[in-house]
Amino acid sequence: MVMRRILLALAVGCAAAEDGLNAWLRYAPLPCSLSRHHSLPESIIALNSTTTSPVYSAGQELHKGLLGIFGKNLTVSTSLPSGKPPSKAVVVGTVAAFGKSSGVGHDVASALEPDGFWLEVKGSMVTIVGQNERGALYGAFQYLSLLARADFSDVAFVSNPAAPVRWTNEWDNLDGSIEHQYGGPGIWFQGGHVVDDLTRAGQYARLLSSVGINAVIVNNVNADANILTDANMQGLGRLADAFRPYGVQLGIALNFASPQSIGGLSTFDPLDPGVIQFWTDITDKLYQHVPDLAGYLVKANSEGQPGPLTYNRTLADGANLFARPLQAHGGVLMFRAFVYNNNLNESDWKADRANAAVQFFDGLDGKFEENVVVQVKYGPIDFQVREPTSPLFAHLSRTNAAIELEVAQEYLGQQCHLVYLAPLWKTVLDFDLRVDGRPSLVRDIVTGRRFKRPLGGFAGVANVGTHPTWLGSHLATANLYAFGRLAWDPSQTAEGLLDEWVVLTFGHDRHLRSTLSQMALESWPMYENYTGNLGIQTLTDILYTHYGPNPASMDNNGWGQWTRADAHGIGMDRTVSNGTGFAGQYPPEVAAMYESLHTVPDELLLWFHHVPYTQRLRTTGETVIQHFYNAHYAGAETAATFPARWASLRGKVDSDRYDAVLRRLIYQAGHAIVWRDAINEFYRNKSSIEDERGRVGHHPWRVEAEDMTLAGGYSVVDVTPFETASGFRAVVATKNGSAATATTTLRFPDGTYDLVVGYFDQANGRSRWAAYLNDKLVGSWVGDGEDWLSHEHSTHLDGHSATRVRFPGVKVRKGDVLRVEGTPDGGEMAPLDYVALLPDGVID
Numbered sequence: 001m002v003m004r005r006i007l008l009a010l011a012v013g014c015a016a017a018e019d020g021l022n023a024w025l026r027y028a029p030l031p032c033s034l035s036r037h038h039s040l041p042e043s044i045i046a047l048n049s050t051t052t053s054p055v056y057s058a059g060q061e062l063h064k065g066l067l068g069i070f071g072k073n074l075t076v077s078t079s080l081p082s083g084k085p086p087s088k089a090v091v092v093g094t095v096a097a098f099g100k101s102s103g104v105g106h107d108v109a110s111a112l113e114p115d116g117f118w119l120e121v122k123g124s125m126v127t128i129v130g131q132n133e134r135g136a137l138y139g140a141f142q143y144l145s146l147l148a149r150a151d152f153s154d155v156a157f158v159s160n161p162a163a164p165v166r167w168t169n170e171w172d173n174l175d176g177s178i179e180h181q182y183g184g185p186g187i188w189f190q191g192g193h194v195v196d197d198l199t200r201a202g203q204y205a206r207l208l209s210s211v212g213i214n215a216v217i218v219n220n221v222n223a224d225a226n227i228l229t230d231a232n233m234q235g236l237g238r239l240a241d242a243f244r245p246y247g248v249q250l251g252i253a254l255n256f257a258s259p260q261s262i263g264g265l266s267t268f269d270p271l272d273p274g275v276i277q278f279w280t281d282i283t284d285k286l287y288q289h290v291p292d293l294a295g296y297l298v299k300a301n302s303e304g305q306p307g308p309l310t311y312n313r314t315l316a317d318g319a320n321l322f323a324r325p326l327q328a329h330g331g332v333l334m335f336r337a338f339v340y341n342n343n344l345n346e347s348d349w350k351a352d353r354a355n356a357a358v359q360f361f362d363g364l365d366g367k368f369e370e371n372v373v374v375q376v377k378y379g380p381i382d383f384q385v386r387e388p389t390s391p392l393f394a395h396l397s398r399t400n401a402a403i404e405l406e407v408a409q410e411y412l413g414q415q416c417h418l419v420y421l422a423p424l425w426k427t428v429l430d431f432d433l434r435v436d437g438r439p440s441l442v443r444d445i446v447t448g449r450r451f452k453r454p455l456g457g458f459a460g461v462a463n464v465g466t467h468p469t470w471l472g473s474h475l476a477t478a479n480l481y482a483f484g485r486l487a488w489d490p491s492q493t494a495e496g497l498l499d500e501w502v503v504l505t506f507g508h509d510r511h512l513r514s515t516l517s518q519m520a521l522e523s524w525p526m527y528e529n530y531t532g533n534l535g536i537q538t539l540t541d542i543l544y545t546h547y548g549p550n551p552a553s554m555d556n557n558g559w560g561q562w563t564r565a566d567a568h569g570i571g572m573d574r575t576v577s578n579g580t581g582f583a584g585q586y587p588p589e590v591a592a593m594y595e596s597l598h599t600v601p602d603e604l605l606l607w608f609h610h611v612p613y614t615q616r617l618r619t620t621g622e623t624v625i626q627h628f629y630n631a632h633y634a635g636a637e638t639a640a641t642f643p644a645r646w647a648s649l650r651g652k653v654d655s656d657r658y659d660a661v662l663r664r665l666i667y668q669a670g671h672a673i674v675w676r677d678a679i680n681e682f683y684r685n686k687s688s689i690e691d692e693r694g695r696v697g698h699h700p701w702r703v704e705a706e707d708m709t710l711a712g713g714y715s716v717v718d719v720t721p722f723e724t725a726s727g728f729r730a731v732v733a734t735k736n737g738s739a740a741t742a743t744t745t746l747r748f749p750d751g752t753y754d755l756v757v758g759y760f761d762q763a764n765g766r767s768r769w770a771a772y773l774n775d776k777l778v779g780s781w782v783g784d785g786e787d788w789l790s791h792e793h794s795t796h797l798d799g800h801s802a803t804r805v806r807f808p809g810v811k812v813r814k815g816d817v818l819r820v821e822g823t824p825d826g827g828e829m830a831p832l833d834y835v836a837l838l839p840d841g842v843i844d
């Protein structure tokens with residue numbers, strides 16, 4: 001059956017429909033032009049017969065890969081034939097399993113570090129040697145990746161991971177929901193317990209292992225103490241069993257107050273003997289269920305979570321409380337540096353959330369146990385579209401450190417916007433903090449190289465769910481792929497990793513490769529352009545969904561993600577001379593660069609300085625406000641090109657994935673205009689400075705719904721935030737069960753236009769709309785984004801629900817009558833914002 005499918009696909013020259021479950025591990029047949037002229041192994045020998053061992057999995061994976069890519073159905077055996085060494089075989093195993101007689105030289109064995117592998121391809125003879133079982137599996141995946149990318153070169157190399165900690169964090173709650181879930185509910189918890197069917201957990205471990213991830217924290221850092229019940233410990237044991245064949249270890253997040261909330265103690269003071277005993281017992285018990293538990297992750301004294309500061313103990317006291325019992329079992333304690341006060345007072349010019357991590361960890365360097373790793377978000381605030389590197393990395397020379405990246409696009413489009421994140425992550429990984437005036441790249445700090453630390457690495461918040469694409473969108477898996485590959489080797493380029501992912505996920509076609517790569521590489525700068533520029537942060541709604549625009553939500557609250565925008569200026573003064581002093585948390589060379597308006601990079605100007613809107617940028621000479629306007633127009637223009645660029649790949653990608661991606665890119669292009677207009681209107685209103693190119697607030701091809709003739713119950717409402725509706729108002733139906741209409745006589749010149757309708761798609765209903773030209777139906781649509789768009793939805797008219805629909809090529813004559821009919825559903829009252837008739841080339 002599999003064979004027939006492959007042959008069929010080869011014959012018709014196009015890929016079979018795919019749902020994304022295999023992500024980059026598709027093992028799709030190579031095009032004929034690439035699959036000729038090479039020799040391949042004719043058998044597979046995986047040197048371990050235990051079905052739960054990663055080496056056994058490597059044998060199965062090699063079988064699957066060679067069958068998928070070449071249609072070669074090879075036998076898999078588990079021992080080396082005695083006598084002569086095998087020829088024309090791929091042999092995979094650990095150094096120990098290969099044994100002395102196998103020809104694995106001492107130099108290879110001694111060059112391998114834990115999880116590392118040796119891969120030698122000599123024509124049809126392939127040798128894969130892992131330092132441990134997991135390493136052998138990694139080597140097999142690497143070999144298959146080369147084959148799937150049609151790389152048949154003879155090679156011989158050692159590959160060792162940059163760091164031992166290469167973990168994902170999953171913010172899964174025990175009820176099956178996930179904090180910031182964009183790929184559906186979680187795959188391992190439901191109703192307070194671990195689910196019975198762990199098939200998806202095993203498949204996920206396979207994906208992770210293929211990019212070198214070696215552990216998963218399976219529950220939310222905002223942890224529920226009930227993870228520690230007997231039933232859940234048993235469930236965790238089963239979950240760890242599902243991961244183990246892929247060399248993925250399980251870890252859990254803990255709630256600091258568990259001794260009190262579930263342990264019957266009156267305290268959770270980390271120095272209390274009863275509390276210490278509680279955690280020792282819990283740890284011993286957990287290891288009975290999960291003998292290879294990777295360790296714990298703890299979020300303490302942050303965003304309402306309990307922690308040691310409640311008892312005037314230090315964060316180090318808190319971390320060591322867990323680290324000590326873990327030591328007996330070889331476990332690691334990841335302790336988050338995301339500690340801050342969320343009740344700051346903005347009227348205090350010196351108050352600054354960005355200062356928090358360095359302040360809270362002040363004096364603690366060297367005070368942590370050796371198996372503690374401090375896990376630091378890449379920037380000092382919270383996964384914003386642009387942040388400077390967290391200065392805390394420069395303060396941990398005697399403490400293990402890991403960088404926390406967010407694969408889930410919480411503030412970055414929630415998987416409904418294509419945003420390839422590796423270039424953003426690289427700005428931090430490759431940043432030189434110049435500690436003690438010496439090269440101190442962040443990637444060398446977290447891998448332990450710079451300060452000669454034994455532990456360290458990478459944590460990626462992934463939040464995968466039951467959606468077949470894992471993350472809710474086919475294109476978003478590029479970020480999971482890049483995270484794993486960068487954790488293995490952070491010196492790799494964002495471009496190189498992307499090309500690998502494109503080929504593995506979609507194929508070899510040159511046009512496809514260059515088109516998709518180019519789009520992905522443009523996506524982060526584009527997203528920054530149409531969201532928050534110059535280091536002002538993403539400008540999303542930080543008090544609600546973290547999705548659409550709401551710049552006002554940043555200020556006038558205790559969360560400290562302030563912009564300090566007023567009528568005259570914008571930006572946080574984080575200088576030492578006049579501001580919060582944050583710039584001074586960096587080593588002197590870096591501090592000096594950020595302190596001065598003459599040297600601060602433009603992209604972080606407003607992070608470090610409060611300036612008038614008329615301040616000129618060093619690089620372009622634009623004023624800050626004009627840069628906002630220009631960048632937002634440029635970003636939306638780029639997004640508008642994406643659907644057509646993707647459409648040029650029709651026939652080169654299977655239709656299921658093609659359609660799913662196209663639908664999202666069309667949505668993104670529309671939402672980019674929502675963003676553009678909202679941010680531009682907001683700051684035009686704040687600053688009273690007009691766009692010198694006259695675009696902002698000027699929409700000659702739109703007709704506002706509130707200016708149309710309304711009937712059947714449509715009535716005009718003010719929208720909040722005002723800037724998220726064109727003209728600041730919209731119309732909503734007032735009667736459920738019947739259609740309301742908005743009608744206008746068009747005054748545009750005769751011609752062919754794209755009809756665009758701006759409307760609001762709330763979570764609390766599935767309204768229907770239809771547009772008619774002279775009573776003839778142009779198109780109809782449903783407000784059902786909650787069924788297919790992965791972002792956190794809103795039940796209001798705002799920047800999250802604002803969206804657009806487009807009907808191209810509509811012939812219009814002056815005097816034609818356009819009518820939109822809206823039929824409400826549930827609490828969604830068929831809200832309508834505007835109609836636009838766009839001539840060719842106009843993006844509005």
Ligand code: GCV
Nearest residue numbers: 171179180221222299338382
């Ligand atoms: C898991 C941000 C997110 C929270 C998240 C927190 C964290 O505040 O919005 O949902 O909590 O970061 O990283 O702990």
